[in-house]
Amino acid sequence: MKIAVTGGAGFIGSNIVDELILLGHQVLIVDNLYTGKMDNINESAEFAMLDINSPKLVDVFVEFQPEIVIHHAAQVSVSKSLVDPLLDQELNIRGTLNLLQSCLSSKVRKIIYASSAAVYGTPKYLPINEDHSTIPTSFYGISKYVPESYIKIFSDLYGLDYTILRYANVYGPRQDHLGEGGVISIFMNNVLDNKILNIFGDGLQTRDFVFVKDVVSANIAALNNGSEKVVNIGTNNRVSLKDLVKIISKVTQKGVEYKSLDPKPGDIKDSCLDNIKAFEELRWLPEYSLERGLKLTFDFYESSKRNNELEEAR
Ligand SMILES: NC(=O)c1ccc[n+]([C@@H]2O[C@H](COP(=O)([O-])OP(=O)(O)OC[C@H]3O[C@@H](n4cnc5c(N)ncnc54)[C@H](O)[C@@H]3O)[C@@H](O)[C@H]2O)c1
Structure with a gap:
C-alpha cells in the first residue's frame, strides 16, 4: 500500500515508518x-521536507497518491x-x-490521526473511556481536539x-x-548521567505509559480496521512516578535517587485510558510490560550515549 506519514x-512517526517498510509498504x-x-528517517522511504501548512503539500500528495495518511506531525509540547x-x-x-484538503485533492482513502489523552482534560473517572467529556485544560489539548472535529466533518461531507x-x-x-521530552526519556538520560531525578509534586501522581512499539501496532491495526472510530491507545494501567523510579532503578540496575520539587501548575493528578474499545474495534492489545519497555528504552539510550561518546572521541 502507498502510505504517507506526516x-x-x-x-512515534519514525517508529511507524520503520514497521511499514518492514511490512513491504511504500512510504x-x-x-x-x-x-x-534526519537520523530517524528510514532510507527506504521517500522524504518530502515540507511543512504540513505548505501549499506544495497537495502537489506532493497528487504525485505520490497515498491511499492512507498517518498524521503525526504536530507541535507536541503542552508548555x-x-x-x-x-x-x-x-x-x-x-x-x-491543509492536510485534509490535500487528502481530498489526491483521493486519499483514509486518515489515521494521532490524538491525545489531553483532549479529555481533568478526568472525571478512571480509566477514561472514549465517552468521557472532552474539556481540554491546555491549548495543546484544544489543538489536538479541534482536528478530530474537522476530520469527522470531512468524513461526513466527502x-x-x-x-x-x-x-x-x-x-x-x-x-x-x-x-x-517525556518523563521517561528525561529520567533515563539522567540515570545514565548519574544525575538525581526531579519529581514535580509528591510523586504519587499516576500516568498510563504505553510503549511506542504498541502504538506502532495500533497504527498498523488501524490500516484495515476501526473505520470512523475514535479509540484510546493506552494500557488500562497506571503507575505513580515514585513507583516508576523504583522500576527504573530495578531495570537499569543503578541506584537511582530523586528529589521532590514544587508541582507544575496545571498538572493533572491521575490519568489512565480504558482500552476495551481498542480491542473491540482494532483487535489491539498492548504487548509490552512496563519493565520490558523500560529495559528496551534504556538499552537504546545507553547505546546512543556510547555512540555519541565514540563520535566525539574521533
Ligand atoms: N509522545 C506522546 O506521549 C504523545 C501522546 C499523545 C499524542 N501524541 C501525538 O503523537 C504525534 C507524534 O508525537 P511525538 O511524540 O512523536 O513528537 P515528535 O516531536 O517527536 O514528532 C513530531 C514530528 O512532527 C514534525 N512536525 C512538527 N510540525 C510540523 C509541520 N508543521 N510540518 C511538518 N512536520 C512537522 C516534527 O519535525 C517531528 O518530526 C503528535 O501528533 C502528538 O501530538 C504524542
Missing part, C-alpha cells in the same frame, strides 16, 4: 524537521502551547486542515475514512530527552 522523522514521509531528525498558542494553533489545527487514536503517555526509543 511527522515521520519524529519519535512517503512529510516532515519539516521542526523537532524531527509551548501555553506560551505560544498561535503557533500551536497554526501547526496542529491549520496544518491538519467520505474520507478515518481512525482517531487517542494516545496515553508514549515512551520508547528515539523519544527526545531534551526540552519537553
